[in-house]
Amino acid sequence: MTATLIVGACQAGVQIASILRERGETGPIYLVGEEPHRPYQRPPLSKGWIKGELQPDDVILRSRDWFAERDIELITGDRVVTVHRAADGSGTATTEGGRSIAFDRLALTTGASARKLQIKGTDYHGVHYLRDADQAITLQPALADDEVQNIVVIGGGFIGLESATVARGLGKNVTVLEAAPRLVGRVVAEETSAFYLDAHRRRGMQIVLNARISHLIGGDAKVAGQRGSVTGVALEDGTVIPADLVLIGVGVIPRTELAYQLGLDVDGGISVDASARASDGKTVAAGDCTMMPNPYPLGVGGRIRLESVNNALEQAKIAAASLLGEDAEYRSVPWFWSDQGDIKLQIAGLSTGYDQVVVRGEPAEEKFSVLYYRDGQLIAADVINHPVEFLAVKSALTKGATIPAAAAADVTIPLKNAVVLPDSVPA
Ligand SMILES: Cc1cc2nc3c(=O)[nH]c(=O)nc-3n(C[C@H](O)[C@H](O)[C@H](O)COP(=O)(O)OP(=O)(O)OC[C@H]3O[C@@H](n4cnc5c(N)ncnc54)[C@H](O)[C@@H]3O)c2cc1C
Known part of the structure; x- marks a missing residue:
């Protein structure tokens, strides 16, 4: 039986474990997280949680029963400190708590930690x-x-x-x-x-x-x-x-300690290919800890580290497929959200390298979109308080379609009616 060790028990790690079981994997799965809590969602922490509106169960990703039913061994409050590997990729990991875990396959989903500000006085109470x-x-x-x-x-x-x-x-x-x-x-x-x-x-x-x-x-x-x-x-x-x-809140630093220890390439994150494979071709990595080929638009080149739930989940799907020996590549359109009180931002696509923007609607009304273009092609949009427009852009990007800038600027035309598919037939 093939044993899988997943280091880091949050969005990406839980997703990999879940997919492996869904796909019929029967070997032991160890999911190790250093935090003392069951895997939880981070986004509510800076929103409902600090507002005092949420209870722990509101942010927990999966119940204890969920892990038990899938026979996923969740180990919390313990950190993997060393990993020794054989040439075939199998190995043994040791935790701070003294536990030894033998594995055949390894996934790193170690996330990131808050960047510390290097000035005097950060150790004051408060x-x-x-x-x-x-x-x-x-x-x-x-x-x-x-x-x-x-x-x-x-x-x-x-x-x-x-x-x-x-x-x-x-x-x-x-x-x-x-x-x-x-x-x-x-x-x-x-x-x-x-x-x-x-x-x-x-x-x-x-x-x-x-x-x-x-x-x-x-x-x-x-x-x-x-x-x-x-x-x-x-x-x-x-x-x-x-x-x-x-x-x-000055950004994060990807957690790459184990990747360094394993001799994997690290370049502003654990370097992975489009199949979420690290430089040894055996270890997979997913989520905030990775630096990956720009997933969108295809062929744009460059590498990127994305910090979002959507990316952690999508890249984890690819990592799970790679662990199962399949050829899968990350091709989905990234998306992101941020809730700042009554201001909801949704971002579809990646605006890297844009050369034109179109502002659709009136920012002062707090309901508008900013569409990004490169060489006349729509590549991304920031959408404020307008979920319908977010969905229109996300759907257009997923189809490889565009929305001509002139039509995007005209608020009398619903965005979904302005979509032009790659073969130039209006949608
Ligand atoms: C306050 C806050 C608000 C956010 N809001 C949004 C939002 O609105 N929208 C959005 O899309 N994204 C948001 N994000 C980002 C999102 O939460 C992350 O992108 C996502 O959690 C990444 O998941 P991950 O599994 O890659 O890593 P993480 O969530 O960082 O999890 C990695 C886990 O691995 C553990 N770990 C690391 N090393 C070891 C080790 N050696 N042994 C054992 N365990 C280890 C860590 O302790 C951690 O628990 C927010 C993040 C924060 C902090």
């Missing part, structure tokens, strides 16, 4: 990161505390803005400090960034762009031997922004 459930469990009551009124969020990416929105919704004074000249600049066009800036300022959030942070300031400890609490964020120009709580 300074938070938000990547995992334990951090969210600590952050939620701190946000709800009536004595915590001034909140500074460092980083104007999705997690920073989602958390800032929750804090603002709780009635706090919220300041977002973003080092770049615009919000979420790595992912969206200027038009979408500008919309977020206006929309959040309208809701009373303070946002500082091009922020140059010097260090965090804190008070003396009330108890000897303990660290004092954060009281402010000092900028390089001498400004001090008062803070009872600081949340740092």
Whole structure:
């Protein structure tokens, strides 16, 4: 019987285990996660969880019964620290808890961890990161505390803005400090960034762009031997922004320790091919920990690391197929969402290398789309509060179709009616 070891028990890891069983795999499957919790969804952490609206069962991915029924051995609260392998790819892994697991096939779904900000003062009490459930469990009551009124969020990416929105919704004074000249600049066009800036300022959030942070300031400890609490964020120009709580959201670092140990290629993530195979051709890897060939549009070239649930699930399907010895390649259209209070963003496709954008609708009305084109071909869209348009774009991209820019700009034409299929026959 073939034993499979999956290291990392979250979206990608659970998906691989699930597919292997669905496809009739009968050998032992070990799913090892270092976090003490059952596998859970991360997206609600920066939304409903820190708002205090959710219970653990609301975010858990699968019940205990689900794992038991599939005979998937879920090991939580233990970290795989070493992996020894033979030339045929089989091997033995050892966990921090001293457990030894023999396997024939190995999948790495180790995700990513929060990037730490290298400035003075991040060890003050009241300074938070938000990547995992334990951090969210600590952050939620701190946000709800009536004595915590001034909140500074460092980083104007999705997690920073989602958390800032929750804090603002709780009635706090919220300041977002973003080092770049615009919000979420790595992912969206200027038009979408500008919309977020206006929309959040309208809701009373303070946002500082091009922020140059010097260090965090804190008070003396009330108890000897303990660290004092954060009281402010000092900028390089001498400004001090008062803070009872600081949340740092400055991106993530892929977890590649085991890949290094195994001698696999690592380049800003575990390097995998379109079949989710690592450089040894035996190990598979999926999700946030991987750097993969750009999956969309086909033939565009380049490599990318995607941080999204959709990517973790889709790439895990391919990884499972590769473990089963099939030839599968990642070809689906990536998509993503971010909920910032009443602002729902949905992104279809990848905008990498765009040379034209069309803004459809009126951003001030908070219901509009930004469509991205390369060489006249639609490649992606950011859709704000308009799920119908998101579905139209996603469906068009999936078919390899386009929506001519002139038609996209005309709001009187429903997007789905403007789709032009690759053979130029209107849909
Ligand atoms: C607060 C927050 C909000 C988000 N919101 C959205 C959203 O709105 N939409 C969206 O699409 N995506 C969102 N994401 C991103 C999404 O959650 C991730 O893309 C997704 O969880 C990736 O899944 P994964 O399985 O690849 O990795 P992860 O979820 O990171 O899981 C990897 C697991 O592996 C474990 N691990 C690592 N090394 C070892 C080891 N050696 N031994 C044992 N275990 C190990 C880690 O502890 C972790 O539990 C959000 C993420 C966060 C943190």
